[in-house]
Amino acid sequence: MESLSNRKKVLEQKPMSFGEKIYLPSIAKGLAITFKHIFKKRETIFYPEELRPMSENWRGLHSLKRDENGKERCTACGLCALACPAEAITMEAAERKKGEENLYREEKYAAVYEINMLRCIFCGLCEEACPKEAIYLDGPFLEADYLRKDFIFGKDKLVEEPLKP
Amino acid sequence: MELTFVIEKVVLVSVIFLITLGIAAYSTLAERKIAGYIQGRVGPHRAGPFGVFQPLADGGKMFFKEEIIPSQSNPFLFIAAPCLALLTASIGSAVIPWGQDVTIGDRVIQLQVANINVGILYIFGVVSLGVYGIMIAGWSSNNKYSLMGSVRAASQNISYEIAMGLSLIALLMVTQTLSLREIAEQQNGFWQNGWFSWNFFCQPIGFLIFLVCSFAECNRTPFDLPESENELVAGYHTEYSGFKLGAFLFSEYINMFVSSAVMSTLYFGGYNFPFMNDLGLSANIIAVLGVLFLFAKIFFFIFFFMWIRWTVPRFRYDQLMNLGWKVLIPLSIANIVVTGIWITVKDLL
Amino acid sequence: MNLFYFVAFLSIFFSLLVIFSKNPVYSVLYLIVTFFTFSIHYILLNAQFLAIVNFIVYMGAILVLFLYVLMLLNLNKESEPMKSNLLKVVGVIAGLCLLLTVAGSLKLLHASDPVLLKNPDIGLVRNLGKVLFKEFLLPFEVSSILLLSAMVGAVLLAKKDITKV
């Protein structure tokens, strides 16, 4: 058939020459290449001690943010749970009592906030959905563990450290 | 037999056995390191500095793993096979001359366990027995992959044994002796009577054939068809676990060590090194240096085994058989004929 | 002498096991051990070359092939065809005939008289080679031709299509 693009390359299958048939020269060539590789730079990154540089929009483990006064930003509106395609987020809301103003920014807050990290696909939709800029996926990798229940992260693991005075 | 003689031999045997085990253990580390370096990685490096304790860790792991004996297998043979593999691998080193005689006081100590006058044939016999461990393992585990692996091992070993034997015959025509010690002594120094004294330089083709065949006999890549992991799961040791699996892997490395030693002795002068007679050293120092040189050669060959493994991909089965029967055997016969002609012409001149 | 009797006992013991074991693979394994004891006999006779050749050729090659075939066939009680009684009778008669022939020929040769080797070193490689290639050169070469013809025959038998040869 006529080639339309004219980019077709016809490869000719020539019978192998004697040098190719005895196979030793090509083995020697291969050996030389692998020997050169012994002295090349290693690509290994020693993981726990050394971290690969991450990109700007890397999505790792979630963290629930605090505002500039150290109050939790989340108001338990549930938009993140709604947005989550993997149904990974659950929460229970509670009303802020008197005297807790320095803990929670809004009058309603999340008493319980759980993300099932085995369900989460790290899509970042919760981050986009949040009206309060309360959740960000800026953590490190998810580490391995032995029990399924340990992958359900509660507020103890999610909420940021309180601000240092 | 005097007592000192017995003590001497017992010490020699245990030292050689320990060295063999040590080298085999550290070959596993070396293999992984070299694989890593060739592929741009670093290899094991966590256990101790540069991973020097990795073989110990591996051994410990093998030791503590669960030993599974398949219910449909043949328990006695299933256990006997790895023992046989280890045994046949380690008895080969008995006839290798490790160095020149050492004189302590007025005792002359031979650095060789048994100086039998059919040394080469002994090595050859031990090599040909090596396949039994694999075959029995494959059959007794009652698994189709294992059986395929052992069938491949059997046919591969037998095919390559022929070429190996023929290449040895050409060597024997040159050396005129079957004793490894005499062969090693003939290659004294490096340069004799206007030509290199090492057999490699009179028998390059023979060495090449021997090298290829010893790769095949050790079941090393590119001839590792008995355990080719992407066709046969793990070949003959599919059903093995724990220490029995360790025994198989270990015997492969011991085989590699022994065949490296044989190759260095037969073709690369054994414990001889260049200028050994011109430096004016005493006999004992030469002997010790000779042992070191022999080990240097052995390490080079072990490195070469690994280097090839991470360079050349595995042969297909028909290619393996073609290479064995249609290339190596005719080539080695031609080598014998050429050697014969050469010897006659040399005698005539 | 004691060593001889011990090894001889072992040879006979294992060769009996070859016959009496039900599983053919076991038979071959016992045969290997039997051949090993034969090698020891040769060594006791100071015939190193024969010992090692027996080792290489019989134990290392021929029995490997035996084992190979038997493993592939995987014979056992169920798959083995029942042998008719006639076959058994014929087998016994043939065996007895062989025994008679061997015994008769040994008697003719007076081989049962205690053999005294004139030259105890005849089994060493150098001497054996000299004898083979000087005194018995013709029979040696003729037997090699015999082997060659057997090999050609085997190849012919293995060919599927004989007309094409």
Ligand code: SF4
């Ligand atoms: S990252 Fe995606 S999957 Fe994970 S919790 Fe947020 S919305 Fe759900």
Ligand code: SF4
């Ligand atoms: S994290 Fe944001 S979206 Fe989710 S409940 Fe809290 S405030 Fe609402």
